[in-house]
Amino acid sequence: MYLLEHDAKELLARHGIPVPAGCLVESAPALAERELPPGPWVVKGQVAAGGRGKAGIIKKVTTREDVTAHTSAILGATVKGRRVGAVRIEQNAGPADEAYLGFLLDAAAGAVRVILSAQGGMDIEALPRDSIHTDTAAAEPDAIAACVQRLAQWVGGVKRAALTEAGERLARIFVEREALLIEINPLFVRADGTWVAGDAKMVTDDNALPRQPTLSKLIEWRAAAYPETALKLKHGFDYVVVDPEGEIGLLTTGAGLSMMLIDELRAAGLKPYNFLDIRTGGLRGEITRLVSVLTWIAAGAHVRVVLVNVFAGITDLGEFSRLLVKAIEQVPQLKAPVVARLVGNGLPAAREVLSQAGIKLYTELDDALMSVRHHLAKQK
Numbered sequence: 001m002y003l004l005e006h007d008a009k010e011l012l013a014r015h016g017i018p019v020p021a022g023c024l025v026e027s028a029p030a031l032a033e034r035e036l037p038p039g040p041w042v043v044k045g046q047v048a049a050g051g052r053g054k055a056g057i058i059k060k061v062t063t064r065e066d067v068t069a070h071t072s073a074i075l076g077a078t079v080k081g082r083r084v085g086a087v088r089i090e091q092n093a094g095p096a097d098e099a100y101l102g103f104l105l106d107a108a109a110g111a112v113r114v115i116l117s118a119q120g121g122m123d124i125e126a127l128p129r130d131s132i133h134t135d136t137a138a139a140e141p142d143a144i145a146a147c148v149q150r151l152a153q154w155v156g157g158v159k160r161a162a163l164t165e166a167g168e169r170l171a172r173i174f175v176e177r178e179a180l181l182i183e184i185n186p187l188f189v190r191a192d193g194t195w196v197a198g199d200a201k202m203v204t205d206d207n208a209l210p211r212q213p214t215l216s217k218l219i220e221w222r223a224a225a226y227p228e229t230a231l232k233l234k235h236g237f238d239y240v241v242v243d244p245e246g247e248i249g250l251l252t253t254g255a256g257l258s259m260m261l262i263d264e265l266r267a268a269g270l271k272p273y274n275f276l277d278i279r280t281g282g283l284r285g286e287i288t289r290l291v292s293v294l295t296w297i298a299a300g301a302h303v304r305v306v307l308v309n310v311f312a313g314i315t316d317l318g319e320f321s322r323l324l325v326k327a328i329e330q331v332p333q334l335k336a337p338v339v340a341r342l343v344g345n346g347l348p349a350a351r352e353v354l355s356q357a358g359i360k361l362y363t364e365l366d367d368a369l370m371s372v373r374h375h376l377a378k379q380k
Helices: 005-014 064-074 141-154 158-176 206-211 213-221 227-235 255-267 288-298 317-329 347-356 365-378
Strands: 022-025 041-045 058-061 087-091 097-106 111-117 132-137 179-189 195-197 200-204 238-241 248-252 274-277 305-312 338-344
Touching: 005 022, 005 087, 005 200, 005 213, 041 064, 058 064, 064 087, 097 158, 111 141, 111 158, 132 141, 141 158, 158 179, 158 195, 200 206, 206 213, 206 227, 213 227, 227 238, 248 255, 248 274, 248 288, 255 274, 255 305, 255 365, 274 288, 288 317, 305 317, 305 365, 317 338, 317 347, 338 347, 338 365
Parallel strands: 248 305, 305 338
Antiparallel strands: 022 087, 041 058, 041 087, 097 111, 097 179, 111 132, 179 195, 179 200, 238 274
């Protein structure tokens, strides 16, 4: 889960990371009721994407009138396909030099990659290679902190001590919160050596949420900002709308298989509506998950056909098909025809169950897609 900057900073602040005082505003009228920290301020649009400064949704202001004007202008803007639903208004950190510090879980190396630079800011990608220092460390706080200290030897002045101290604190947060990424850019370092996180990017592991009650409570409280993660936390599986204009609702299992299917559909000129890994092993004779998914798919304004794609190992396809038929009966608002492509254990029983429900079963994807195209063509 990619935390919005406001939430990342609030979480980091709870762990002792200095951040500028700020507040979250989700509508222009709400701003009038908010008590702001002392100015001047920075108005920062909240989206889960980088490059916000270049996109024009971060503005430095000196008057309350400008705060209001820029908040109104930024709210509702679209940046990299994401709508800005909130702004963070925070105190300007004042004069300071910029540095960069980041931790990234490096799966290939089986370690944490530490990236450090005496320079930072929105042009970090354009810095010369020799100004960025990086190495890997074991996923342990002391090892990560030691790596930061080693890399900071190349940095002079007060920035060395600031980066070393920030690295030690952030290393513990990274491990304790089971993060995939923490990036502080810029890390503001003042002339007296004090420092503050000017911006914060934090990506957490959704699969770790059961072990992270603080993050789970954040998701429950801020469900509107993290709808897919909130859904997974509540229902126990992954569902994401990938194209609101999509015409094909997907009822699928297996994250990799589902992503591959989406790629194949798009390559064939078709428009999938959603990603889904329903995890059929978790159905356990219950139709609740299936009813939920079919209800969400039915809400898609442009969905004209539902494609079921399941490879079964442990799952019995006969049982799955019986649950599917019952679930369809409980979602009368789903008017789209259903195309089923099933492969694996219990296929003969599944064919009989689906046939009785008027649903033809396919075992080859090409045949299923031909049927999908047929249904789409009929509805034009």
